[in-house]
Amino acid sequence: MIRLRSVLAGLMAAIAFLAFTQPAWAFCGFYVARADTSLYNQTSQVAIARNGDRTVLTMSNDYQGDAKDFALVVPVPTVITKDQVNVADPTIMARLDAFSAPRLVEYFDEDPCEWAFGYPAADGLSVQRLSLEEGGPPLRSSDSALGVTVEAAFSVGEYDILILSAEESSGLETWLRRNDYQIPSGAAEVLGAYIRQGMKFFVASVNLEEFDRSTFQKLRPLQISYESPRFMLPIRLGMVNARGPQELVVYLISPNGQTEITNYRTVEIPSNQELPLFIKDEFGDFFTTMFDRQYDQNGRSVAFLEYAWDMRGCDPCAADPLTAEELRKAGAVWIAPNASIWETNAFVTRLHVRYTRDKFPEDLTFQETNNRRFFQGRYVMNHPFTEGINCRVRMRQKYPDNAEYIDEMYDAETMEYIREYYRDYVTSTVPRRFERESQNLANLTGWDLDDIRHRISEEVPHPIPALWRRRYPPRPGR
Amino acid sequence: MLRDARDYQILFLALFLGLGLLTRDWTLQLDAVAVAIATSLAVQYALSVGLSWRVLSSPGPEANAETRSPLWQTDFNWRSPLITALGLSLLLRVDHAETMALAAAIAIASKFFLRIDGKHYFNPANLGIIAALSFTHDAWVSPGQWGEEVWYALIFLGAGGIVLKRVGRWDTTGAFLLSYALLEALRNQYLGWTWDVWAHRLMSGSLLLFALFMVTDPRSIPNARPARLLWALSIAVLTFVLRNVFYVPTAVFWALFLLSPLTIALDRLWQAPRFTWGRRLPLSPTADAQ
Structure with missing residues (x-):
């Protein structure tokens, strides 16, 4: 989920x-x-x-x-x-x-590391x-x-x-x-x-x-x-x-x-x-x-x-x-x-x-x-989460006041859980959504579906490992 | 072949509803359709049982052998309320399902209570629509939503034709559509519009639906043919006036509602055997009490 x-x-x-x-x-x-x-x-x-x-x-x-x-x-x-x-x-x-x-609305995928923290992440709001x-x-x-x-x-x-x-x-x-x-x-x-x-x-x-x-x-x-x-x-x-x-x-x-x-x-x-x-x-x-x-x-x-x-x-x-x-x-x-x-x-x-x-x-x-x-x-639009799951390092930087609790918080069990979630996120959630987005855009505009898929590889930040990019490699010269 | 002409009506109304739900009309809501059907059937059942029980329990001298035949000895009439419910679902739009329930309940109840000489003179679905429009702040009719494609017109006409042939009231539809089309044509000619304007005004799905399935309801319209023709003509004239002079978007429904009581007078003027559904056998009055 x-x-x-x-x-x-x-x-x-x-x-x-x-x-x-x-x-x-x-x-x-x-x-x-x-x-x-x-x-x-x-x-x-x-x-x-x-x-x-x-x-x-x-x-x-x-x-x-x-x-x-x-x-x-x-x-x-x-x-x-x-x-x-x-x-x-x-x-x-x-x-x-x-x-x-x-209107065009954008959402940001959540940082799985934040779960352990239970903090809401900082909001960004831009209006065009x-x-x-x-x-x-x-x-x-x-x-x-x-x-x-x-x-x-x-x-x-x-x-x-x-x-x-x-x-x-x-x-x-x-x-x-x-x-x-x-x-x-x-x-x-x-x-x-x-x-x-x-x-x-x-x-x-x-x-x-x-x-x-x-x-x-x-x-x-x-x-x-x-x-x-x-x-x-x-x-x-x-x-x-x-x-x-x-x-x-x-x-x-x-x-x-x-x-x-x-x-x-x-x-x-x-x-x-x-x-x-x-x-x-x-x-x-x-x-x-x-x-x-x-x-x-x-x-x-x-x-x-x-x-x-x-x-x-x-x-x-x-x-x-x-x-x-x-x-x-x-x-x-x-x-x-x-x-x-x-x-x-x-x-x-x-x-x-x-x-x-x-x-x-x-x-x-x-x-x-x-x-x-x-x-x-x-x-x-959905922004994939791209920062990986090196939770301890990142959370320590993000919440220096709580640094002492970080190791404790991200123990083996929690990390296993996060890794499992993240594996699913990278291999399934994100590629499926990319595919859905490509299909939608192609259906709505008549633009070439394959072009859209490659453009996603070229222009959209991906979580690592970027399975989608392997499947639809960026085209040189674009 | 289906046994009862009303089965064809049900089939076609359901087909239109399915078409609307699947492809055309995003204002159709399944829950409202379900509520309309459930309410219509329930009210029909309750009132049939209730009224026949009253007759049974107080058999006054006026109650002859026919009126005393109890309901449960005849088939429950589910076709008529189902047709009413489908008609309401097709034409009436509501924000809350309760409004649809109210419309359906009034529609069915009118058949039992608004009667003269054993004949109800309001088309139930039409009365339900008028009641919902007048008494609630929640209902509307979307005359433009059916679009105007010729394809649609053909389906409507073809389907309606079959139904009408089965029930023998094509004259009413014909008289209504022809006279209305003629009036619009005269107006068009007078205003100097080109004929595509005229065609566009007539090629409305709602108008055809009304002409084929509502204005022809054989139970509530005059019995004799001359009376029916006169009646259809009056509705066309009134619709035309309401639409073009008073700019009422729901003109057809109001016209039918306002002229429905005329049925009684017309029936007195032209005596003719009353229409009955089914196999044209003499029906018991309980079936009559639909």
């Missing part, structure tokens, strides 16, 4: 998206350039906090172009007035992301985190004819906002074009469907004076509050003209339990997998490769659950849980200001959707459930 001293250590986050570089039109709305700039929106992040019919939608994205060129159009279920629009704290998405991101970049954009307004009504026009922070309603899509399209918004061709059909559902259009653009005056390097997330029985996220507009799959991460915050997508199947990302130690330096690469593979294996038509947990805890924590204040900034306004951590009733669901027009013909619709089952994407 082996007891693992669970020294929780490295955590990594988010990763995934740093590698997604497909240029694409974006998320729930679409960007409409005023100039012919090429637009990049790699990953959209959306937070939806919902209590009853009251919904707070926070939209952020990692747009990297010139602020003056951006505008954003999002269909919304009701007319939105000025007090329903906010500019959100730019750190909120990063906090949600860090807290809920898939990568997180999503973020920002968020838009631009401008004008008068109406063409059946387009400007229901409201106002400025919030660095944004100028227009709320439009329209009678028909061609009128809206013409209006937008006349006002210098570049509408992707093919948008009219989709706009029409939203118009006939009675939806309004939230159009945001950047007020350059305000933006220049602000100290923010990037556009901050936009936040809209409204009341509507419709619990959905429009993604169809974003797919007009899309040049590749769109990447979307949605954080759904509810006072009760997990939020589900009702019109697409949701699959949990593989979790609790043991992986070789060397994955620590390439966790991002691992995760994106695994995600690509899962995406393909599931017919490219499912959403992925990456995290579902009550905000009052986490195990292990990839980041500190959000405070009541932060949750309120993310829209969870049912939480009292200054509520203690035990009073913050917020259940966070993180869904990762990679969608294309052919597999995701419908907008995403959600429902809140009372499902309080926790889930997280968790990957485990």
Whole structure:
């Protein structure tokens, strides 16, 4: 039997998206350039906090172009007035992301010599985190004819906002074009469907004076509050003209339990997998490769659950849980200001959707459930114990105060016991685990199994005698 | 060949459940399934014995020879509660097994207590689902979890077809699905969506499961064909309205629940022989009391 001293250590986050570089039109709305700039929106992040019919939608994205060129159009279920629009704290998405991101955890195998001592070994804790970049954009307004009504026009922070309603899509399209918004061709059909559902259009653009005056390097997330029985996220507009799959991460915050997508199947990302130690330096690469593979294996038509947990805890924590204040900034306004951590009733669901027009013909619709089952994407590394069983020498150095007892403690009988354990550890426990880790990694990523085995020999510390290395010798020249 | 059409139902429901457990649905939990089955059978047994004992011990003048035939002289009806339990397991999700027990108990009890003219008018599993959704803070339905693959649709349709042929209520499923599909098509046309949007809305495993196994339950739906067609049409319309106007994700279940009492009126309007399971022999009322 082996007891693992669970020294929780490295955590990594988010990763995934740093590698997604497909240029694409974006998320729930679409960007409409005023100039012919090429637009990049790699990953959209959306937070939806919902209590009853009251919904707070926070939209952020990692747009990297010139602020003056951006505008954003999002269909919304009701007319939105000025007090329903906010500019959100730019750190909120990063906090949600860090807290809920898939995590890599490391454990250290125990020193068998310590058993005799009964001391817990010293802990080491290191935290690594990568997180999503973020920002968020838009631009401008004008008068109406063409059946387009400007229901409201106002400025919030660095944004100028227009709320439009329209009678028909061609009128809206013409209006937008006349006002210098570049509408992707093919948008009219989709706009029409939203118009006939009675939806309004939230159009945001950047007020350059305000933006220049602000100290923010990037556009901050936009936040809209409204009341509507419709619990959905429009993604169809974003797919007009899309040049590749769109990447979307949605954080759904509810006072009760997990939020589900009702019109697409949701699959949990593989979790609790043991992986070789060397994955620590390439966790991002691992995760994106695994995600690509899962995406393909599931017919490219499912959403992925990456995290579902009550905000009052986490195990292990990839980041500190959000405070009541932060949750309120993310829209969870049912939480009292200054509520203690035990009073913050917020259940966070993180869904990762990679969608294309052919597999995701419908907008995403959600429902809140009372499902309080926790889930997280968790990957485990184990550090083998490599210092051998020269217990007396090592323990004397480690515990000089107890030096006099050491010989007594490690008598022949104890040493025999430790040796037996260690023999089993070296010949069985560790090689088996290496094999398991290799298989897992190969299965999850499609990487070559034999390469992985040899990499373990090359890059992972081994206990002596290193049986695994004999079997899979390091390859020269790597 | 299996003796009783319900055996086919049990077989297919169990097959779907097995598929869900093995490959598809991580929200299915074995303990909840076990609890649903155990509770349904236990409640069915307790109420059958209890009610027949009451009839026996106080044979009033209204108790005719049929109602006095004691339960233990007939076979214990395990099929009906098993079907209810499997249906609940497939459609209802709970956090705690107690909630599933509650749903199953209410479902089975409704067959004994919510009766008019000896016929229960709520579909037991549907009532169990509605009760769990309304009375507890612990239950939900996952309409998206079945996915939409055509393959699934085919399995559902094929399997359902066999069952329906056996029990002779294909008309209800057909009327429901056709009218619902038509309504969605009209909406789709009006909104100007392409037809893949329409197909995606219909290709839901939950919807098919409902259409094939719940809306067709021959014991609780109207007896005469015209009545059944009208009834199925009403459910389709109400489902459509609840889903598209009120945005209720569990629209089909609410529609069936709300319209179930209509069965009574429809049965009065169209008189027809009541459906009985099995070999189409005159059944004793104890078997009727399922």
